[in-house]
Amino acid sequence: MDLLKQKILNEGIVLPGNILKVDNFLNHQIDPQLMYEIGLAFADIFADMKITKILTIEASGIPPALMTGYIMKIPVVYAKKTEAANLDSDYLSAEVYSYTRKKSYIIRVSRNYLKSGDCVLLIDDFLANGQAVLGLSDLVDQAGACLAGAGIVIEKAFQQGGDRVRQRGIYVRSLARIEDMSGGTVQFCDE
Ligand code: G4P
Secondary structure (H helix, E strand, O other): OHHHHHHHHHHOEEEOOOEEEOOOOOOOOOOHHHHHHHHHHHHHHOHHHOOOEEEEEOOOOHHHHHHHHHHHOOOEEEEEOOOOOOOOOOEEEEEEEEOOOOEEEEEEEEHHHOOOOOEEEEEEEEEOOOHHHHHHHHHHHHHOOEEEEEEEEEEEOOOOHHHHHHHOOOOEEEEEEEEEOOOOOOEEOOO
16 A cells, blocks of 8 residues: 555654554554545455454554554444453453563453354554464464454564464465665565
8 A cells, every 4th residue: 555655654763672653643643534535445445355344453543443444334343452340241352462562461342242144354553463363363273263364564574473373374465565674764564
């Protein structure tokens, strides 16, 4: 997706530890027009898959997921990362290990919002080590729902996540795949 790649090149900042700071448009301040274009791109890619639900994880997965759901006219559910008083007592849960934060956390989704008849599209902002996508796919399995695939805004293709997730048979499409940024400049994979 050229608009996204241009935005990354113009406004992304490569931080030490191979972290791409994109909080100018994705992770803190949000560019709604760009999110809309991202939603259009995912809606186009997954148009023929009879998707009934989009599943993401708070916080930064929500804007691209919401725009995709708006365009596809299907509901968006986000997995919660903290125990909340207003979460139904009957929920699905999975453990996710964050390599970035070096700790595990539990993600939760009410059973009311993920059912066996659902065909689910996962959306997330980054694919790095793949743990978030695997945790979400675990919730889909527990619900007895079907997993159509995962739409990722930025995949760090030089990390293990993409291979790990695809090896599990999950269909993954990323709008920008970064091959390398070790020199401080982002280089995209040839598509
Ligand atoms: P994984 O989800 O693919 O397993 O990767 P990892 O555990 O390494 O990522 C942990 C968090 O760091 C995730 O956000 C992920 O989106 C984010 N992240 C990973 N690499 C980068 C990067 O290069 N740049 C930025 N900006 N974020 C990165 P999170 O903890 O769920 O945060 P949030 O969604 O609440 O913002």
